[in-house]
Amino acid sequence: MDTPLAESGIIGTAIGLALRGYRPVCEIQFDGFVFPGFNQITTQLAKMHARSNGNLTVPVVIRIPYGGGIGSVEHHSESPEALFAHTAGLRIITPSNPHDAYWMIQQAVDCQDPVIVFEPKRRYWLKGEVDTEAPGHAADPFKAHVLREGTDATVVAYGPLVPVALAAANAAEEDGRSVEVIDLRSISPLDFDTVTASVRKTGRLVVAHEAPTFGGIGGEIAARISERAFHSLEAPVIRVGGFHMPYPVAKVEEDYLPDIDRILEALDRALSY
């Protein structure tokens, strides 16, 4: 349905619809425009179940196209997932391919908790196989998926950087390095078990996301994996991400966005220990 152009209004009325028993799916047109709705998402939507002592559920889904690489103007290329992942009560997922997107949006609608689906907008035109009969690895939207097995290092990525990580792993293979690639798929909850198991095998971890590294998901993964797999780590966990700056203008975004070479450089560093 069309709505008046007001993000707080979209989220706030969706909460009301959910209280009446509906399962609204909201669309925020671009990442940078979610902030007028930030109050409703963080102070209302995320807390409603807890503050009602479990009496109320608000199964609202919020779709947010996110990420850069499309040459767009200001506020159209951001990756604000960490701001939401920090808020208890929300679930954050991000599909990286058509099959996952097909299943994960439906699973988000089925979920009793509010779910934010971060959709990597530069993957919108990607074509890929979708098995509409069986979800396969996508049976659980909150589980990571090991896309490529390897023995020398692990690269964890999600959303738009998954194909970049895969390409980097393929390039590394030409240099004789065996790199495991994990598509995180879910950011909250975060499947630390799958990442930990991989790091126990490879001993090295690189985390890549478009969002700035400072205060980002990569830092959380680095800290948790250091606690869980300290004795397996042969090198510090290395993060590849955006810089601590407002998302830059489109003409220089190539220098901002992590690419194959930036991931390979991080792998080099991890493997140099």
Add this chain to the structure above:
Amino acid sequence: MGTHLPSTEFDGTAVDDQREADAEAVMGEPPAQMVQLLGPDGKLGADPVYSQYADKLTPERLRGLYADMAAIRRFDVEATALQRQGQLALWVPLTGQEAAQIGSGRASQPQDYIFPTYREHGVALTRNVDLAELLRQFRGVSNGGWNPKDTNFHLYTLVLAAQTLHAVGYAMGIQRDQKLAAAAGGARQEPDAAVIAYFGDGASSEGDVHESMVFASSYNAPVVFFCQNNHWAISVPTNVQTRVPLSNRAKGYGFPGIRVDGNDVIAVHAVTEWALEHARQGKGPVLIEAFTYRVGAHTTADDPTKYRPSAEEDAWRAKDPLLRLEKYLRAEGLADDDFFARVKADGDELAAYVRRTTHDLETPDIRSAFANTYAEAHPLVAEELAWFEEYEAGFAGVDSSAEQGQAAAKAGH
């Protein structure tokens, strides 16, 4: 034009009057016509639209409205005392706003759904919320305290105006339910319902109020916006929030706006009943501005003597909602001394119940917070709970020896 700049200097309602006159002179903005049926003198007047609603109030219902107002005022006194005695962390008094809350709450039907702010204790009473449960939030043992599904009275919302959007969304849900029922073709099971969104003059400046009125108007949602203009947003007077009567704002959204004497319980009841009928009949939203006054402090952490003169408070006390209804009931021979004595005794009984129950309000276990963060299992919450249990278990021996020590001390060893 200088005289039209927002004044942050205190000037009380005289400034309101002046500013509204200015608005009329500068913009052709009409002054608000305030609906009043029962004046401060206790005389019942007439209104071409609303008298027919007032006429439906039987003597018994009028006495009931008085008893409700007296009960909630007594409750307010008790809750304030409980805060002063350290039994509540904070209290948000409502004294002065009894007519606005009881009148509107009693006009609602069980199938209607109410979204309050955090001061609607009177409305809670009309929705049969256990008033002791209402105190859970203020005692710090719950962020809610009651199950809204039991009473259709939503939890208090502390982030100003956020609930106005929830109200409109809920009303949009009612519309969809009606369409689905019609499409199913069966006989209508549910009576038509509407929603009331409460907010105040301070919250009227929040963007969410604007957006909620835009959405309500666009979808013609069955919602009544009930603004209690109590003249003070903590220390900020209403004339800093608006240059026009708040009720006039409805015109900009394309639905009716009515200013009602918020200290006149008969008029508030009549106007709200009309507005709810209007909404339930599919005619769209209504804004009601109940012109009232917060006689006490914003909360127990506030001291209004710092920012407003007692003369203003005295002027409003003369418009007291209970006194005027008492005058009317006595003059018409609808209630006698026995009635008022009984109301007072009932109030004291309620206060004693609330005091007794407040002391017994159970402190929750933090495990319930782990349990209620998500509706479905979440591995991080499970992991942190497991850590917490293990951490707590580490103190098991320490605790019991400390308890034994205390027990020994009590036993005189």
